[in-house]
Every structure is written in structure tokens, then in C-alpha cells.
Amino acid sequence: MKKKLNIALMGSGFMGKAHSFAWTLVNKFFDVPYEPVLKVNFGTDEDITREFAEKWGWEEISMNWEEVINRDDIDIVDIVTPTYIHKDMAVAAAKAGKHIFCEKPCAVNYAQTKEMAEAADKAGVVNYLNHNYRRVPAVAFAKQMIEEGKLGTIYHYRGAYLQDWVMDPNFPLTWHFKKDLCGGGPLFDLSSHSVDLARYLIGEIDAVTAVNKTFIEERPLPGKRAATFTAGGEVNSEKGKVEVEDASFMIAEFENGALGSFESTRFASGRKNYNTFEIYGSKGALTFNFERMNELQYLNLDDPADEQGFKTILVTNMTHPYAAWWAAGHVIGYENTFVHAVADFLKAVEKNETIEPNFHDGEKIIRTLEAAALSSDEKRRVEVSEIK
Numbered sequence: 374m375k376k377k378l379n380i381a382l383m384g385s386g387f388m389g390k391a392h393s394f395a396w397t398l399v400n401k402f403f404d405v406p407y408e409p410v411l412k413v414n415f416g417t418d419e420d421i422t423r424e425f426a427e428k429w430g431w432e433e434i435s436m437n438w439e440e441v442i443n444r445d446d447i448d449i450v451d452i453v454t455p456t457y458i459h460k461d462m463a464v465a466a467a468k469a470g471k472h473i474f475c476e477k478p479c480a481v482n483y484a485q486t487k488e489m490a491e492a493a494d495k496a497g498v499v500n501y502l503n504h505n506y507r508r509v510p511a512v513a514f515a516k517q518m519i520e521e522g523k524l525g526t527i528y529h530y531r532g533a534y535l536q537d538w539v540m541d542p543n544f545p546l547t548w549h550f551k552k553d554l555c556g557g558g559p560l561f562d563l564s565s566h567s568v569d570l571a572r573y574l575i576g577e578i579d580a581v582t583a584v585n586k587t588f589i590e591e592r593p594l595p596g597k598r599a600a601t602f603t604a605g606g607e608v609n610s611e612k613g614k615v616e617v618e619d620a621s622f623m624i625a626e627f628e629n630g631a632l633g634s635f636e637s638t639r640f641a642s643g644r645k646n647y648n649t650f651e652i653y654g655s656k657g658a659l660t661f662n663f664e665r666m667n668e669l670q671y672l673n674l675d676d677p678a679d680e681q682g683f684k685t686i687l688v689t690n691m692t693h694p695y696a697a698w699w700a701a702g703h704v705i706g707y708e709n710t711f712v713h714a715v716a717d718f719l720k721a722v723e724k725n726e727t728i729e730p731n732f733h734d735g736e737k738i739i740r741t742l743e744a745a746a747l748s749s750d751e752k753r754r755v756e757v758s759e760i761k
């Protein structure tokens with residue numbers, strides 16, 4: 374019998390679903406040391422939380438997050454709330470000695486990420502920041518190829534994360550548009566993932582030059598069931614001010630000499646979750662598009678010049694990363710990446726080991742994004758180290 378670990382899920386929205394799925398499935402496909410127990414779900418609306426908990430099998434619900442975090446029977450605090458409260462919940466969880474699994478972006482500003490990392494270090498708890506795209510098998514395989522030297526010297530990183538879910542001017546003014554709740558628009562929401570991938574795959578960013586743009590300045594206030602990424606839905610007749618950008622473009626200078634660009638927008642018609650990267654090196658290139666997440670495109674400059682071209686690698690072999698699911702060619706999806714993250718997290722908890730990305734990675738990512746926001750505000754190049 375595996376030891377049981379009690380989970381407290383803080384939030385019951387879009388990510389609440391993905392995380393509930395992962396805690397439920399992890400033991401069926403991965404050899405993990407614990408059996409997670411879906412103990413208690415904190416939510417802000419009692420009806421929605423109760424419906425959610427019943428559907429996903431959470432034993433109890435609570436409307437009081439501090440009480441939940443401080444319960445003696447909770448081992449892991451899983452934070453899936455709007456970004457502004459990640460810091461308070463993570464610091465409280467660290468003080469209570471709980472291991473922490475937290476959604477991205479880490480927090481709404483660099484100062485908060487530092488507090489989170491300090492609190493987790495001081496308490497010696499395992500902390501994981503869920504930039505889940507690192508755990509797409511094709512992305513983890515790209516990392517292996519780069520480490521094996523298949524791309525040689527890296528010259529360019531191009532990260533584009535494009536969506537179109539808020540193009541309707543009547544899409545409600547959910548927390549995603551309020552700066553104090555989310556930290557920023559697609560810069561924080563989407564480029565946080567792209568910067569995480571770039572740091573993971575090729576290295577640290579030293580300086581940025583960015584332009585942010587807001588296309589729709591006012592939106593209707595949300596109704597009760599409007600506040601989810603997928604639903605849009607219910608709106609109020611009153612309008613409120615949009616406080617964040619709708620699109621953010623950034624040029625990045627990497628510590629290793631590479632030059633990069635990052636585009637993130639919620640106004641790219643037809644792009645749904647178009648999270649892509651292109652990496653160009655002296656020996657070859659790799660490109661990835663999450664909407665084709667089982668595939669990686671690879672160009673090898675050692676191929677005879679007349680035969681050169683990008684080939685598609687289907688990253689589903691039993692020798693590829695996270696090959697615990699089906700047989701080769703039996704493709705997997707978005708939800709599986711959360712199971713990978715939970716599996717790695719439980720292994721780290723058993724050994725009390727560091728897992729990446731964590732709150733220290735969050736610090737570096739948010740510092741870069743704050744530098745980009747400053748660059749856009751002041752219309753100048755900003756060194757990441759300027760952000761204190």
C-alpha cells in the first residue's frame with residue numbers, strides 16, 4: 374500500500390479541472406511513491422465549488438483558504454486561483470510546512486516572487502511552478518537534442534504564443550484584465566510560458582525591448598459564471614476599464630549571445646493555443662507548435678545540401694520522455710502534461726528534492742516580464758537586472 378498524501382486544491386475553475394484530472398490519473402500511468410487523496414477544495418462561490426467538488430471527487434469543500442492551508446491533515450497545497458493571491462497562499466502554505474504545487478505566472482510582480490521563494494526555502498518545502506509546457510514530451514525531447522549538441526551554437530530563439538479568445542469586445546472584464554489581479558495581460562499570462570521554455574531550452578535573458586498594446590479599452594463587467602478562460606459567457610450591462618495589454622511583442626538578448634523574439638497576444642484570429650518556438654543554431658534547427666503537440670520539426674545541416682529540409686518527428690515512442698501512456702503513435706493531449714508535472718512533483722516530495730521550474734524560476738521569469746513592461750512604458754531597452 375502506498376502512503377496517502379492529502380491534497381488541498383485552492384480554486385475550482387479551469388485549472389482546477391486540469392489539476393483534479395492529474396491527481397486522479399497519476400497513479401494509473403506513472404510509478405509514483407504516493408497515493409494522492411482529493412481531500413478539500415477551496416472556492417469562492419459555494420454553489421460552483423460544491424458542483425465542482427462533486428464532479429471531480431473532492432471529499433470536502435471550504436470557503437476559507439487560510440483554514441484549509443493550516444489544517445493538520447493537509448500535506449500538499451495546490452494553488453489554482455487568480456494570480457494575485459498565489460503569494461499569500463504560497464507563503465501561508467510554506468509557513469504551515471506544506472509542499473506547494475502552484476499555477477503560473479508565479480505572482481503579479483517580482484517582489485512577490487521573491488517572498489514566495491524565500492518562504493519556501495526557509496520552510497524547506499518542495500515548491501513547483503506549473504509551466505506545464507516543459508513537460509510536453511516533444512519539448513522535453515527538444516531539450517535532450519539541444520543538450521546533445523544537435524543544434525550547435527544557438528543564434529535565435531523565436532517564441533510566439535498566440536490566442537484569440539477575447540477578441541469579442543463583449544467578452545467580460547474577468548480577472549484577466551485587472552492588473553492587480555493578474556499582473557499583466559498576455560505578457561504575464563502567455564509570455565511567462567514562452568520565457569520559461571526559452572530559459573529551459575537555451576538559457577537566461579539579460580535585456581529586453583518591448584511594446585505592449587491594448588486594442589479594447591472597456592469591457593462589460595462579468596456575471597457570476599463568467600470568470601473562466603473557456604466560458605466567456607454571462608455579462609453585466611455596466612462596463613469597466615481594461616487595465617492590461619491585449620498584445621505584447623518583445624526582443625530579448627540572451628546571456629549566451631543568442632537573439633530572441635517573443636510575441637504574445639489574445640488577438641490573433643484563428644489561433645487558439647498557438648504556443649510555438651523556433652530555435653536556429655549552427656548545426657540545425659527545431660520548431661514546435663503546441664497545437665501539434667506530439668510533433669517536433671527538425672532540420673539537420675549535416676544532411677546533404679540537396680536533401681535538407683525540416684522533418685517531422687512523432688514524439689510518442691517508448692524511448693521518448695514521459696512514455697508511460699499508450700503505444701507509439703497513440704497521441705496524447707494537454708491534460709497529460711499536468712499528469713507529468715504531478716508525477717515529477719510527487720517524486721520530488723518523496724526525496725525532498727528541488728523540482729524545476731520552482732519559485733526561483735518564477736522570480737527570474739517575472740523579473741524579465743517586469744523589465745518588458747518597463748521597456749514598453751518608457752520606450753527603451755531595459756536590462757533585466759534593473760528590476761529590483
Ligand SMILES: NC(=O)c1ccc[n+]([C@@H]2O[C@H](COP(=O)([O-])OP(=O)(O)OC[C@H]3O[C@@H](n4cnc5c(N)ncnc54)[C@H](O)[C@@H]3O)[C@@H](O)[C@H]2O)c1
Pocket residue numbers: 383384385386387388389415416417418453454455456458476477478503504505562600601602
Ligand atoms: N498552465 C496553464 O496552462 C494555465 C492555463 C490557464 C490558467 N492558468 C493559471 O491558473 C490560475 C487560475 O486560472 P484559471 O483559468 O483556472 O482561473 P478561473 O477563473 O477559471 O478559476 C479561478 C478559481 O479561483 C477561485 N477564485 C476566483 N476568484 C478568486 C479570488 N478573488 N480569490 C481567491 N480565489 C478566487 C475560484 O475558485 C475560481 O474558480 C491562474 O494563475 C492562471 O494564470 C494556467
